[in-house]
Amino acid sequence: MASSPNQDTPIPTDHRTTAGLLAEYYTxxxxxxxxxxxxxxxxxxxxxxxxxxxTCIVIAWIALxxxxxxxxxxxxxxxxxxxxxxxxxxxxxxxxxxxxxxYQIFNVICALVTKYSISFYILRIRNSRDVRWILAWLMLxxxxxxxxxxxxxxxxxxxLEKQWNKDVPGTCxxxxxxxxxxxxxxxxxxxxxxxxxxxxxxxxxxxxxNRGRKTLICGLMSLGLVATVSNALRNCYQGGLTAPDMPYxxxxxxxxxxxxxxxxxxxxxxxxxxPAFRCRQKAEPVANSYRDKKISVIRGGRWDEGSGNWSxxxxxxxxxxxxxxxxxxxVVTKVTAC
Numbered sequence: 001m002a003s004s005p006n007q008d009t010p011i012p013t014d015h016r017t018t019a020g021l022l023a024e025y026y027t028x029x030x031x032x033x034x035x036x037x038x039x040x041x042x043x044x045x046x047x048x049x050x051x052x053x054x055t056c057i058v059i060a061w062i063a064l065x066x067x068x069x070x071x072x073x074x075x076x077x078x079x080x081x082x083x084x085x086x087x088x089x090x091x092x093x094x095x096x097x098x099x100x101x102x103y104q105i106f107n108v109i110c111a112l113v114t115k116y117s118i119s120f121y122i123l124r125i126r127n128s129r130d131v132r133w134i135l136a137w138l139m140l141x142x143x144x145x146x147x148x149x150x151x152x153x154x155x156x157x158x159x160l161e162k163q164w165n166k167d168v169p170g171t172c173x174x175x176x177x178x179x180x181x182x183x184x185x186x187x188x189x190x191x192x193x194x195x196x197x198x199x200x201x202x203x204x205x206x207x208x209x210n211r212g213r214k215t216l217i218c219g220l221m222s223l224g225l226v227a228t229v230s231n232a233l234r235n236c237y238q239g240g241l242t243a244p245d246m247p248y249x250x251x252x253x254x255x256x257x258x259x260x261x262x263x264x265x266x267x268x269x270x271x272x273x274x275p276a277f278r279c280r281q282k283a284e285p286v287a288n289s290y291r292d293k294k295i296s297v298i299r300g301g302r303w304d305e306g307s308g309n310w311s312x313x314x315x316x317x318x319x320x321x322x323x324x325x326x327x328x329x330x331v332v333t334k335v336t337a338c
Contacts, residue, residue, distance in 0.1 A: 018080035028262030053120035063110035
């Protein structure tokens with residue numbers, strides 16, 4: 001696999017991309033951790049409204065961390081270097097391939113759980129029957145495609161050890177088979193990314209909130225397009241996994257795959273952290289349908305109107321979650337930011 005170059009092939013310099021890969025992954029992981037912690041504080045202390053979207057994003061970050069550990073192990077083995085400069089190149093390349101297989105499984109799990117978190121978060125914005133059905137079908141297809149990709153990775157060789165130990169008897173799938181499944185999974189991911197990115201724009205189109213805040217919300221949610229572009233680029237560099245100089249050739253696919261999952265977690269967290277930076281927000285009723293009483297200023301997730309109190313954490317009605325404000329049942333409110 002890592003045969004010596006012939007006399008007509010120039011020997012490449014010992015160029016290393018390891019430091020750049022690790023810097024990218026560590027930076028994205030630390031930023032993601034900071035936002036996950038901030039999101040947890042917002043949900044537990046500020047709004048007191050922890051949901052499934054928050055649980056999923058924590059699981060996604062754990063998968064992101066597991067991916068970082070596997071990338072670090074690959075770097076220790078020689079990821080980002082030309083194979084001819086590695087000690088015992090053939091054995092080392094197979095070991096990198098072994099760890100990379102585990103990394104790919106963590107990668108697809110992180111991407112899937114991040115999509116679940118975004119879907120649950122969209123339901124905070126608008127929990128209507130149509131939205132629930134649309135998201136359910138999208139995530140069903142996404143789950144099936146991701147499960148298929150993970151299964152193909154797990155059974156690419158039977159036994160799997162044969163993938164990195166050629167002395168073990170067994171059979172392996174053709175690389176084109178694995179690529180076909182990866183392309184299908186990537187296609188579903190791109191379509192679902194576009195749907196999840198456009199959903200807040202469609203849902204918030206008629207919501208009565210400040211135009212600047214609405215633009216900010218949609219802009220933050222559109223950060224997920226970075227992950228979409230990274231996913232598309234990953235397909236272009238997929239062939240590096242079977243290149244003779246695999247440790248160096250997979251640099252590009254590693255860069256975009258790390259960018260995809262890292263920015264995905266970050267983009268999913270940023271809109272949920274908006275309440276941490278809010279000032280006082282006022283809710284002005286535009287429809288007198290809740291006991292014909294005016295809603296007063298909302299502070300700390302509660303409102304008072306003379307005879308009753310409403311708690312942000314216990315309300316079950318539709319919410320404008322991105323602003324950290326929930327409206328009582330059957331009240332259409334106009335939320336304005338300070």
